[in-house]
Amino acid sequence: MTNKKTFLFLISSLFFICSCGTYRINNTSDFKKNANLDSMKGKYFSKPFLLRNNYNQDFFSLLNKNSVKSDFFNLEFIDNNNLKISYDEIVENKFVSKEIILNGKRKRKFFEVYFSKKQFFIPFLYGNFDIDRLRIGFDKSGKILIRNFSDGSGNILFIGGGFSGESKYLFESVEKSSTLIPFSKNGKWGFKKKDDIIIEPIYDFVRTFDENYARVCIDNKWGLIDNKGNKLSEIIYDNIVPIVSDNDDYLKYSFVYLNGKTGIINSTGKITIPVIYDVIKNNGEFLEIKIGDKIGLCNYEKVIIPSIYIRLSSYIYHQYNYAEAERDNIIYYVDKQGYEYQTNLNPYYSKIGFLENGQPKYIPNLASKRKIDVEEQPK
Known part of the structure; x- marks a missing residue:
């Protein structure tokens, strides 16, 4: 018992x-x-x-x-x-x-x-x-x-x-911090460290420092400055939103918005993805970029696949490491280096009902490999 x-x-x-x-x-x-x-x-x-x-x-x-x-x-x-x-x-x-x-x-x-x-x-x-x-x-x-x-x-x-x-x-407590803190005087904003003014209050609005840069605003337009007050970018954007990631790219890049378009700027003020896209959003390993109904892919530093496709999948095709892409009613493969391949039907692919045998439907024609030119994007 x-x-x-x-x-x-x-x-x-x-x-x-x-x-x-x-x-x-x-x-x-x-x-x-x-x-x-x-x-x-x-x-x-x-x-x-x-x-x-x-x-x-x-x-x-x-x-x-x-x-x-x-x-x-x-x-x-x-x-x-x-x-x-x-x-x-x-x-x-x-x-x-x-x-x-x-x-x-x-x-x-x-x-x-x-x-x-x-x-x-x-x-x-x-x-x-x-x-x-x-x-x-x-x-x-x-x-x-x-x-x-x-x-x-x-x-x-x-x-x-x-x-x-x-x-x-x-x-962290603001009082105990050694970083620069926003302060206002006569309706303008600058930055202090303890009681010392480091950046004079000349801005209409500011945000706290993100690593080594801060967002500042004049006449409802935004730009970036460094911790000495030097301009890293022109103050021309409708908004700037830091990209918070879990990897080494943490706060090194920001989305920038201008006249309804989106791009990416880095922490030194360089535009890495031009401000021409209607949408930039996460697509797994890369960011999806759209101009109208045309889709492409980029990382934070450059455009990988220009926005020329009506449909674009993730990189899921086994050892091939290709994404399936469609334009002009034709199926292509694109790779992570920005090359496009014509495709042929895979003779080993089969489908019974809703079940597939694990093989991709298409295989790339390697002889058709071509570099996709960013100039092919819609204007």
């Missing part, structure tokens, strides 16, 4: 551990012990410190406010159970003051708030969980530490699915 009870206990424990994220032991060791949470009052950058390692989420996205544009946020406790977050949202190149009140519970090392906490659980039979929780405190270096726990999992018997996980984010 004892062995049977032990067995049932172990199975139950395993079930709880595997099926319900809220029963997991969450990491709290990197929160500062015995911290005075009232001292969180202050102003912080909304971009996480060491952003590359933090899934590129800013502070407001952790509050499920993905559309908020603000470079800073302020924290202040109203009482033990309510944390006020105030910020100046950027709306049409102006500041609009707003605030959010988080209702939660103050713990010994952090303030805890749930955005959702739904769980339905029948032992051994069924579980359904919807958990979204933040814990806000200090790390050991004094930065604001946020741990975001999400659980959208479920199970029927021992078959489970969904997702769960916990991520860590650090936010």
